[in-house]
Amino acid sequence: MIDHLEYNSEREHLIIPEYGRHLQKMINYAKTRETKEERNKLANAIISVMGNLQPHLRDVPDFKHKLWDQLFIMSNFELDADSPYGMPSPEALNERPENLPYPQNFPKYRFYGNNIKTMIDVANTWEEGELKDALIFTIANHMKKCFLNWNKDTVEDDVIFEHLRELSGGKINLLNADEDLTDATSLMRSKTKYGSSSSSSSTNKKSHQKKSNTNRSRKRY
Numbered sequence: 001m002i003d004h005l006e007y008n009s010e011r012e013h014l015i016i017p018e019y020g021r022h023l024q025k026m027i028n029y030a031k032t033r034e035t036k037e038e039r040n041k042l043a044n045a046i047i048s049v050m051g052n053l054q055p056h057l058r059d060v061p062d063f064k065h066k067l068w069d070q071l072f073i074m075s076n077f078e079l080d081a082d083s084p085y086g087m088p089s090p091e092a093l094n095e096r097p098e099n100l101p102y103p104q105n106f107p108k109y110r111f112y113g114n115n116i117k118t119m120i121d122v123a124n125t126w127e128e129g130e131l132k133d134a135l136i137f138t139i140a141n142h143m144k145k146c147f148l149n150w151n152k153d154t155v156e157d158d159v160i161f162e163h164l165r166e167l168s169g170g171k172i173n174l175l176n177a178d179e180d181l182t183d184a185t186s187l188m189r190s191k192t193k194y195g196s197s198s199s200s201s202s203t204n205k206k207s208h209q210k211k212s213n214t215n216r217s218r219k220r221y
Contacts, residue, residue, distance in 0.1 A: 019053055030046065031080075043081040051063075068084070071083075111146055111149070112146050113146065117167060124169075136164075137181070140174065143163065147160065148184055155184065161177070
């Protein structure tokens, strides 16, 4: 018995290991059958077994087509059987996918992010009025907050207005505006306030858990 032991390194390479070696042997056996009727019968039986081994494929649309394609792939495209979907070609399987056109954005002021430019473009399409003015000043305040997160120092409103005019292509000009942006202290205070609130709530939660655990471990007579 020791002389007839088989090691996986000496066995046939499994094309799709998820189905196991026994299914691969069934496919190899089906390839050796002489009549096409017998090969078709064995192929349909193998498809049923593959469906039972991969139950998650039942939720995939047209999962039978996927099973038949995998059957021909595991047979190295040598199984002469009638498939309701046709046999896939090895060229289509080995064909490399096309390169995806990834968006290449190289903004001049990266600390503002890419969404700011999208918001500015949307603001340019709005009609003149109070809503557009409110949106523009909201964008400007957000730009100022992003600038402070990057620089950590104070920043003049004229710098933000100049960047906004440049990013909007000269369509939004607040350099002569009478209204000022929110001061830097207020912009950064909101972030600190929420952070402290979160930390305090987590501290209270931990202390409550500790107190409850202490009461629970106490013996009762």
